[in-house]
Amino acid sequence: MNHLAIRPRRMRRDAFSRRLMRENVLTTDDLIYPVFVHEEDGRAAVPSMPGVERLSIDELLRVAEDAVGLGVPALALFPVTRPDAKSLDAAAAWDPQGIAARAIRALKQRFPDLGVITDVALDPYTTHGQDGLVDADGYVMNDATVEALVKQALSHAEAGADVVAPSDMMDGRIGAIRSALEDTGHVHTRILAYAAKYASAFYGPFRDAVGSAGNLGKGDKFTYQMDPANADEALREVELDLAEGADMVMVKPGMPYLDVVRRVKDAFGVPTYAYQVSGEYAMLKAAAGNGWLDERACALEALLGFKRAGADGVLTYFALDAARWLRER
Numbered sequence: 074m075n076h077l078a079i080r081p082r083r084m085r086r087d088a089f090s091r092r093l094m095r096e097n098v099l100t101t102d103d104l105i106y107p108v109f110v111h112e113e114d115g116r117a118a119v120p121s122m123p124g125v126e127r128l129s130i131d132e133l134l135r136v137a138e139d140a141v142g143l144g145v146p147a148l149a150l151f152p153v154t155r156p157d158a159k160s161l162d163a164a165a166a167w168d169p170q171g172i173a174a175r176a177i178r179a180l181k182q183r184f185p186d187l188g189v190i191t192d193v194a195l196d197p198y199t200t201h202g203q204d205g206l207v208d209a210d211g212y213v214m215n216d217a218t219v220e221a222l223v224k225q226a227l228s229h230a231e232a233g234a235d236v237v238a239p240s241d242m243m244d245g246r247i248g249a250i251r252s253a254l255e256d257t258g259h260v261h262t263r264i265l266a267y268a269a270k271y272a273s274a275f276y277g278p279f280r281d282a283v284g285s286a287g288n289l290g291k292g293d294k295f296t297y298q299m300d301p302a303n304a305d306e307a308l309r310e311v312e313l314d315l316a317e318g319a320d321m322v323m324v325k326p327g328m329p330y331l332d333v334v335r336r337v338k339d340a341f342g343v344p345t346y347a348y349q350v351s352g353e354y355a356m357l358k359a360a361a362g363n364g365w366l367d368e369r370a371c372a373l374e375a376l377l378g379f380k381r382a383g384a385d386g387v388l389t390y391f392a393l394d395a396a397r398w399l400r401e402r
């Protein structure tokens with residue numbers, strides 16, 4: 074006779090008890106939708122990211138309307154610049170008539186309650202595709218870059234951005250941006266720090282989407298983005314960004330770095346986000362497109378995994394689809 078007192082399967086037997094013991098839940102409130110805005114008319118597909126398109130500002134407003142209708146809290150805006158907007162000093166990055174500033178103003182005017190998160194980094198604006206300004210040897214200079222990032226962040230705040238999100242990994246940029254925002258009266262502008270951003274090969278499709286892959290060429294970002302081998306260093310980076318005035322912190326990429334998400338959440342207990350990056354999206358789309366994976370089930374499972382790891386939200390190219398799927402449940 075088998076007298077097992079403890080049978081974990083008992084609680085899994087019926088839907089009601091599975092629901093009662095469920096520890097984590099993915100909701101539309103957890104989703105941030107990254108969008109690409111270009112200076113052309115209409116839409117352009119991104120071949121390595123099926124279902125993702127570069128959008129004109131008019132098309133962006135249509136997508137934003139869908140996001141609002143579905144209850145997605147915020148968009149993360151990524152500009153795609155023309156070659157003539159790229160230079161060594163990246164000056165177009167803080168142009169009040171530039172693509173980012175125009176897109177922010179259009180969004181906030183039309184949808185004041187939709188959160189607008191902007192990317193603070195110079196890579197769309199530099200001829201070499203690095204996130205900062207380079208010296209004669211091609212090394213990305215820290216302090217000169219921070220000065221440029223401050224101008225860029227202020228131009229976004231000025232245009233109405235709710236959240237500025239430095240994705241560049243320079244030292245001291247959060248503190249510099251925070252004090253500049255305070256000095257100029259932008260006390261409500263939140264900072265989402267890409268605090269633990271790794272030098273990842275999973276960004277490939279994004280670089281196709283923003284057109285920086287060609288500019289970057291054989292260049293890499295190892296002198297500023299983190300080594301994928303490190304996790305203690307991520308805690309140090311998060312600690313610094315919080316001390317400098319970040320309101321929210323991010324770990325990026327997502328799925329290969331869930332251990333880092335969990336450690337950050339446990340160590341600091343602050344609003345913590347993960348970025349399910351372009352390469353993660355591309356993998357799921359490719360497998361689903363070949364009929365090898367169930368797209369909806371796998372995407373929702375991956376997104377729930379971020380919640381279980383401790384993330385408060387996820388930047389994901391699946392955001393609108395996920396919101397639809399969650400609504401259909």
Ligand code: PBG
Nearest residue numbers: 194196240275276279350351352
């Ligand atoms: C650059 C930036 C990158 C991403 C967001 N901002 C790429 C990079 O660091 O080269 C990647 C996002 C993704 O892959 O989805 N500032």
